[in-house]
Structures are given as structure tokens and as C-alpha cells.
Amino acid sequence: MKKYIIKRIIISVITLVVILLVLFLMLELMPGSPFNDEKLNEAQKAVIRAKYGLDKPIFVRFLNYIKAMLSGDFGVSYTISKNTPITTLLQSRLPISLRIGGQAILIGTMIGLTLGIIAAIKHNTIYDTITTVISVLGVSLPSYVFAMTLIYSMGFKLKWFPLLYQMDAPIYSSVLPTVSLCMFTVATVARFTRTEMLEVLGSDYMLLAESKGINSFHLIFKHALRNALIPIITVLAPLVVGLMTGSLVIEKLFSIPGIGSLLVSAIQSNDYNVVVALTFIYSLMYIGIMLVVDILYGVIDPRIRLAKGDKNE
Amino acid sequence: MNNKDFEFLPNDFELVGQEKILINDETFAGQSYWRDLLSRFTQNKGAIAGLIFIVLVIIMAIFGPKISGHTYDAQIITHQNLAPRIQGIEKLGIFDGSEEMNTSTGTKLQNKYISEDTTVTTGLEKVYYWFGTDVLGRDIFTRTWTGTRISLYIALVAVLVDMCFGMIYGLVSGYFGGKVDMVLQRFAEILNGIPTLVIVTLLILVIKPGLITITIALAITGWIGMSRIARAQVLKLKEQEFILASKTLGAKNLFIIFKEILPNIFGQLIVMSMFSIPNAIFTEAFLAFIGLGVPQPLASLGSLISDAFKSFTTHPYMIVFPVIVLAVIMLSFNLLADGLRDAFDPKMKEM
Numbered sequence: 035m036k037k038y039i040i041k042r043i044i045i046s047v048i049t050l051v052v053i054l055l056v057l058f059l060m061l062e063l064m065p066g067s068p069f070n071d072e073k074l075n076e077a078q079k080a081v082i083r084a085k086y087g088l089d090k091p092i093f094v095r096f097l098n099y100i101k102a103m104l105s106g107d108f109g110v111s112y113t114i115s116k117n118t119p120i121t122t123l124l125q126s127r128l129p130i131s132l133r134i135g136g137q138a139i140l141i142g143t144m145i146g147l148t149l150g151i152i153a154a155i156k157h158n159t160i161y162d163t164i165t166t167v168i169s170v171l172g173v174s175l176p177s178y179v180f181a182m183t184l185i186y187s188m189g190f191k192l193k194w195f196p197l198l199y200q201m202d203a204p205i206y207s208s209v210l211p212t213v214s215l216c217m218f219t220v221a222t223v224a225r226f227t228r229t230e231m232l233e234v235l236g237s238d239y240m241l242l243a244e245s246k247g248i249n250s251f252h253l254i255f256k257h258a259l260r261n262a263l264i265p266i267i268t269v270l271a272p273l274v275v276g277l278m279t280g281s282l283v284i285e286k287l288f289s290i291p292g293i294g295s296l297l298v299s300a301i302q303s304n305d306y307n308v309v310v311a312l313t314f315i316y317s318l319m320y321i322g323i324m325l326v327v328d329i330l331y332g333v334i335d336p337r338i339r340l341a342k343g344d345k346n347e
Numbered sequence: 348m349n350n351k352d353f354e355f356l357p358n359d360f361e362l363v364g365q366e367k368i369l370i371n372d373e374t375f376a377g378q379s380y381w382r383d384l385l386s387r388f389t390q391n392k393g394a395i396a397g398l399i400f401i402v403l404v405i406i407m408a409i410f411g412p413k414i415s416g417h418t419y420d421a422q423i424i425t426h427q428n429l430a431p432r433i434q435g436i437e438k439l440g441i442f443d444g445s446e447e448m449n450t451s452t453g454t455k456l457q458n459k460y461i462s463e464d465t466t467v468t469t470g471l472e473k474v475y476y477w478f479g480t481d482v483l484g485r486d487i488f489t490r491t492w493t494g495t496r497i498s499l500y501i502a503l504v505a506v507l508v509d510m511c512f513g514m515i516y517g518l519v520s521g522y523f524g525g526k527v528d529m530v531l532q533r534f535a536e537i538l539n540g541i542p543t544l545v546i547v548t549l550l551i552l553v554i555k556p557g558l559i560t561i562t563i564a565l566a567i568t569g570w571i572g573m574s575r576i577a578r579a580q581v582l583k584l585k586e587q588e589f590i591l592a593s594k595t596l597g598a599k600n601l602f603i604i605f606k607e608i609l610p611n612i613f614g615q616l617i618v619m620s621m622f623s624i625p626n627a628i629f630t631e632a633f634l635a636f637i638g639l640g641v642p643q644p645l646a647s648l649g650s651l652i653s654d655a656f657k658s659f660t661t662h663p664y665m666i667v668f669p670v671i672v673l674a675v676i677m678l679s680f681n682l683l684a685d686g687l688r689d690a691f692d693p694k695m696k697e698m
Contacts, residue, residue, distance in 0.1 A: 045533065049540035056549065174625065174677040176632055179670055182656060190660050279544050283636055287656075298637045301551060309552060313545045320542045 108311035131292030142219025150227025172221020177280040181214035199290040230262035387690040394686020397679040411492030419493040420644035426484040478668045490646040497647040505627035509620040513570030517577025556639040580612040614691035621684035648673045
């Protein structure tokens with residue numbers, strides 16, 4: 035187990051370093067230099083380079099770069115909000131994105147689990163069909179289609195919810211974004227829960243438990259669901275990816291001042307520093323979650339933990 | 348089950364006579380693998396529907412832009428914001444070119460093709476736009492099917508990347524094992540650790556947004572899932588007797604990989620590549636939506652939806668058709684992939 039966790043951590047760290055290296059090299063290879071002023075002579079340029087540490091070998095500069103990135107020093111924004119440190123931009127925006135993402139994954143997982151369990155228990159009935167239709171639709175339709183349908187019907191026609199995010203009503207105005215963002219989660223979790231539950235319900239130990247006379251509540255939640263939940267953890271990683279990409283579009287549609295909409299506008303206005311900082315943060319979150327999921331999976335499923343090679347990957 | 352006390356009565360059991368256990372032997376005609384596959388596939392209604400819709404969409408993508416009589420990039424200023432109007436059906440009261448306009452006093456039906464005052468001509472009485480026109484006066488019907496071509500191109504790229512790169516990567520990694528496997532797998536793991544979103548973003552900083560950028564992004568990340576499946580399948584097969592037999596007969600590694608192993612796992616690989624198609628189309632539609640798709644005046648379904656969104660509270664018809672086509676494509680490929688998976692291996696779990 036220890037070996038497995040250490041291996042996972044090492045791979046995560048290497049991945050992070052690779053991303054940092056790519057970001058650093060892109061910065062190095064970008065055309066242009068701040069010292070192109072013709073009035074500067076070579077000696078003056080050398081002094082400026084020494085001041086900013088640009089005279090050091092590339093390896094040392096890379097280490098400094100890593101140090102700066104990890105300590106949260108991302109530099110300043112060029113175009114979006116001129117000369118504001120990016121850390122300041124993030125301080126107000128990151129919590130909003132995390133909250134809406136968290137709401138979506140929490141609510142989505144709960145609805146998905148419920149739908150999946152109902153579909154499995156009432157296999158081949160109308161409930162099963164409804165769940166299948168919901169899950170196929172949820173996987174097939176991009177989240178912005180849901181968002182636009184919701185905006186048009188509940189926002190524009192019925193006027194139940196605001197069309198745009200309002201800072202003074204954070205819960206009320208995040209209802210529509212959360213619902214449209216969690217559709218993908220609902221669909222994936224429901225689909226997966228249904229298959230896993232069906233398999234567990236058909237297994238011999240369930241038959242044994244049933245013939246021993248255990249009541250159906252205990253049967254479903256204590257015996258079936260616990261075993262069905264193990265593989266469901268593996269879909270958490272793709273869900274997080276879905277949420278990340280989904281949040282970009284949803285935040286743009288609802289004008290939510292989060293990091294997703296910040297990244298979109300940064301890409302569109304070529305604000306290099308902001309793009310790099312957000313890229314780094316997205317990677318950090320993604321790698322972190324992947325690591326936790328992998329370790330969690332190893333802890334829960336002994337077959338992974340005990341496997342010598344990588345045969346179960 | 349209830350814990351009742353059971354009591355056996357004398358007539359609970361009966362003697363099974365010899366004449367009753369005689370069962371006539373039933374014989375079935377032998378079926379070839381492909382025939383079996385086909386029959387299992389055709390029993391799946393969803394998959395057949397998916398296949399039919401994909402064929403229809405492909406036909407429309409090829410011929411659609413030619414049959415409307417308009418081009419995808421011609422702008423006619425007098426033809427702005429026209430609602431859908433189709434010959435023949437217009438008499439039924441639908442698709443007659445009228446749309447509801449929201450005004451301060453409520454909604455009002457408006458038809459821009461034919462003016463209410465019969466003495467004034469709009470010059471549009473003989474003009475038909477089947478899906479309507481956008482804010483620049485371009486035909487949405489032609490643009491939708493031109494955009495569909497891009498989605499189908501993306502689907503093709505996804506399959507090619509899977510087949511050419513992911514498959515070979517997985518086969519080699521699984522077959523040779525040992526150090527080769529170790530190096531290849533660590534590389535794939537590291538690449539897999541970088542979110543696709545980040546790779547696309549970084550690519551866009553270097554290259555301009557467009558079809559080439561999206562193709563490269565798919566080529567970088569699209570093959571990892573496929574390589575994993577291929578590798579897992581090879582690991583299952585490579586210790587089996589027929590491989591050993593082939594080796595004993597002096598077969599070369601390449602021969603074993605492509606002639607012995609590949610035909611046995613090809614079904615699963617096709618299924619896997621079908622599943623990557625909706626993902627790839629999804630990625631393109633998403634990129635187009637945040638403004639990183641194909642440059643104007645070209646259209647993709649994602650960019651059409653994105654453009655139409657800007658005016659979708661006033662002219663909802665602009666967004667409806669691209670969304671429907673996109674949804675149909677995604678749904679059909681998902682259903683087809685589901686059906687293929689069940690046909691190739693009924694026991695295979697959902698991935």
C-alpha cells in the first residue's frame with residue numbers, strides 16, 4: 035500500500051513539473067523582450083538582467099519559476115485589469131467557482147445515485163426507462179444546451195430565476211447554473227450506479243442475504259450499495275473534468291465572476307499571465323483530485339492495493 | 348422472504364416418470380461470428396435508429412449545402428433575421444415565416460416575408476429560408492449542414508487517432524511488457540494527468556484557433572483511453588496457448604501482434620473508438636462556444652449555437668436547428684456505440 039501511494043505521488047509531482055516546464059518554455063520562447071529599447075547599451079542591459087535574475091543559467095531560472103508559481107506569485111494581469119496582481123483577481127473569483135462546482139457535484143451525485151438505485155431495483159420498468167433516457171440525454175447534450183433551455187424557460191419566460199448571476203443573491207442566482215452544470219454528473223453517476231447495482235443485485239451473496247430474511251432496506255443500502263459504490267469512485271475523475279470544462283461555458287452564459295469566465299476572457303484578450311496562472315491552478319486541482327481518487331480507490335479495493343504489477347489499471 | 352414454517356404434504360411431490368424426462372434434441376444451424384454479431388446488433392432498436400440518423404446526417408452534410416440555393420457565407424442585408432419558411436408546409440400555419448416578437452405590451456406575430464398591407468411589397472414573397480437567416484442575413488440551413496461537416500470531420504479524426512496511434516501504442520506496450528511497458532505507461536500517465544482543457548488552452552496561445560488547432564489537440568490527448576483498452580486486452584491474450592504456438596512456429600513479434608492478437612480484440616477496439624467520437628465532437632462544440640472554434644465566415648455547430656445565443660431571446664429559431672442537429676449527432680453516436688458494444692460482447696461492462 036505504501037509503495038502504491040508513493041508511486042502515485044511521484045507520478046503526480048512529475049506531471050506537475052512537466053506542466054510547469056511547458057509553461058516556462060513557452061514564456062522563454064515567446065518573441066519580444068522588455069529590454070528592446072535602443073537607448074540601452076549592453077552594460078545597462080546586463081545590469082537589468084542581473085536585477086531580474088535573467089543572467090542566471092536556464093536551470094536556475096526554472097527553479098525560481100517553480101518557486102514563484104508554488105508560492106502563488108503569478109505576476110500581474112496585462113489586459114483584463116491592468117497591473118492588478120493575479121492573486122488578487124483569484125481571491126474573489128476562486129471561491130465562487132468552487133462553491134458552484136461543489137454544489138453541482140454534490141447535488142448531481144445524490145440525484146444520480148438515487149436515480150441509479152431506483153432504476154436497478156425496478157429493473158425493466160418505466161422508472162428504468164426514464165433513468166436510461168435521462169442518462170443518455172445528459173451524456174449526449176452539452177451543458178450549455180441545458181443552460182440555454184433553463185435560461186429561456188425559467189429565466190426569460192417564467193421569470194422565476196435571474197438570467198445573470200447577482201453578487202448580492204449568491205444562492206438564489208446560482209440555482210440555474212448549478213442545475214445545468216450537474217446534469218452531466220447526474221447522467222454519468224446514474225448510468226454507472228445502475229450497471230453496478232444490477233451486477234451486485236444478481237450476485238450470489240445477495241441471494242444469500244435475501245434468503246436469510248434481511249429486510250429490503252438493509253439489503254439495498256448495507257449490502258448492495260456499499261459494494262456498488264467502489265467502482266463509482268472511478269468516474270469521479272472524469273466528472274471533475276466535465277465540471278471544469280462545463281464551468282467555462284456556464285460561467286460565461288450566466289456572467290458568473292468565477293475563474294472559468296476569467297479564463298475565457300483571458301484567452302480571448304491574450305492575457306498571457308492570467309492564462310498561465312489559471313492553467314496552473316486547473317492542473318493543480320485536477321492532479322490533486324486524481325491523486326486522491328487513485329489512493330481512495332486503492333484503500334477501498336484490496337485487489338488494487340495487493341496487485342503487484344499494473345494489471346488492474 | 349417470510350420465515351414461515353413449512354410443512355410438506357404428501358401431494359407436494361410426484362414421481363417423475365421416465366417418459367417425462369425425455370426431451371427431443373434440438374439442433375440449431377451454425378452461425379458465423381459476423382452473422383451472430385449482425386443479428387445481435389439488429390435486435391437493438393436504439394442502435395439501428397442511431398445508425399439511420401447518422402446516415403441521414405451524413406447525406407445531409409454532403410448534399411444539404413447544395414440543395415438550398417444559398418451559400419453559407421453570402422450576406423444579404425435585406426434578408427436579416429428572417430424566420431423559417433418552407434414551401435408547401437407554410438399553408439399549414441407552421442414554418443410560414445412568422446415569428447412571435449416580444450414587445451413591451453406583450454407578444455405579437457410578425458411576418459417579415461409578406462407585409463400585412465397588400466399594396467406594399469417586401470420583395471421577399473418568393474424567398475424561402477428553410478431554417479431562417481441569422482443577424483447578418485446568412486442562410487442558417489446551409490450553415491447548419493456546413494457546420495455538420497466539421498463535426499463529422501472531427502469524428503473521423505477521433506477514430507483515426509484512436510486507430511493509428513492509440514491502438515498501436517497499447518498493443519506494443521502490452522505485448523512487449525517489461526521496461527518498454529514501464530516507460531510507455533509512465534509517459535501516458537503523465538500526459539493523462541494534464542487536463543485536456545489546459546492542453547487546448549496552451550495550444551491556442553501558440554497557434555491560432557481553428558480546425559488545425561482542434562485536430563492537434565485531439566491528436567495529443569485522444570488516444571490515451573484507447574491505448575489503455577488495447578493494452579489490457581493484449582495482457583489478457585498474450586499468455587494464451589495459441590500465441591505460444593505461433594511463437595514456437597517461429598512467428599515474428601509484428602506478425603503475432605497484428606495477425607494473431609489484433610483480429611481477436613478488434614471488436615472491443617472498434618467499440619472504444621466509437622465511444623471517443625461523441626467526446627471529440629463535444630470538445631469541438633465546447634471550444635467553438637467559448638470562441639475558439641473555426642474562424643468566420645466558416646461555421647461549426649458549436650459556433651452557430653454560440654452566435655445564435657447572443658440573440659436567442661428575440662429570435663429563438665436561430666438556435667433551435669443547430670442544437671437539434673448537434674443533439675441528434677451526439678445521441679446517434681452514443682446509441683450506436685452502445686449497440687455495438689452489446690453486439691460485440693454482451694458481457695462487457697459500461698465504460
